[in-house]
Amino acid sequence: MGLGTWMRRIVGQSGPVIPVVRLHGVIAADPRPGRLNIESVEPLLKRAFALKSAPAVAIIVNSPGGSPVQSRLISKRIRDLAEENGKPVLVFVEDAAASGGYFIAVAGDEIIADPSSIVGSIGVIFAGFGFVGAIDKLGVERRVHTAGRNKSTLDPFLPEKPEDVARIKQLELDVHRVFIDWVKARRGDRLKGADDDLFTGEFWSGLRGLDLGLVDALGDVRAVLRERYGEKVELLPIAPRRGLLGLPRLGFAALAGGAIDAIEDRALWARFGL
Incomplete structure (x- = not known):
């Protein structure tokens, strides 16, 4: 948080601060930067929930899915921290919360999607x-x-x-x-579709997901948080700390492996037309 933000809070010109964790990418145990797994995500979640004054924690999900194990571990950790700290979790879906991405999104007390988001699968x-x-x-x-x-x-x-x-x-x-x-x-009871419709692996737009009870509302993170917590609400991005682990791998094998990973990731996104 910058000096200007602190000064506004001191003089009472600021609203509540909402930590925002962005979970973007394919879900995989691979520890490389850009992948979502419990190792990379847990430090961000702990920092977000550690902000005692925050009335809620916002999580932005943008993922086509991936490892079911890592999806479950991340989702469960969100719930554990939410219950330990007594904070509601608002999940906002951007392009996609599909498959494992939706598994993570379900950890939210509410799921808010863009009308054109992809949800389900x-x-x-x-x-x-x-x-x-x-x-x-x-x-x-x-x-x-x-x-x-x-x-x-x-x-x-x-x-x-x-x-x-x-x-x-x-x-x-x-x-x-x-x-x-x-x-x-x-x-x-928020689910409004039959099992044979909801759990077939099919995916839907956010608009249709609202009808099926897969999401609770339509909107985006800034508009919704301002509506709920006032125009002076401040969004505090919780970003990974830079360090040696973020340095790129070197060598031909690393480049080849990275190219293959990129193709696999691209295929997962492409399945949803993204």
Whole structure:
């Protein structure tokens, strides 16, 4: 907070301060900057909730999803801190709170979206490639030795086996159940659609999400906070602190890995037309 802000508060010319945490990006355990995970997000959340005078904490979500584990850990940490500090959480959706992004958004006491935001996608996906035909054409022999008959499940260079698909499907159903239970626990009677509509993995606009009870209102962070806390309300961005961990990786392998990660991230966003 700048000197000017402090002076305005001292002379009584300022309104309440609302900490704002921006969660933007793909959700993944990868510790690189730009990814959302419990390691990168928790310090921001702790700083936001530590502001005792704040009447609420605002969280901006802009994510196409990613790791279900990291999504759950972040969402749960938001709730834990909210209950420990007795503060309401307002979640604002920008371009997307989809899949894991929506899992995180549900941690809010209220979800406010832009009419054109993408929300929902309450489902689980497992995707890969099969190179059996390609390896045959190249005349390459694949040699795999395992201890444990299921260790090579869905090996992309071996023919797909029905039993492997069945195991992956069961795993997806288990994770999907966790997602559904969390949404129902948090949204409760606010949900206005049938399970067969809400939990198919489909996604909607913020406007349609309001009708379905996936969000509570339409708007943006500045307009809503000014309406609720007065024209003098001050938004305090909670940004990551710069340090050695933020330095870019060097070398060809790092560049190649970063390019692949960028392609994967781009594919997740592109799924929602973003």
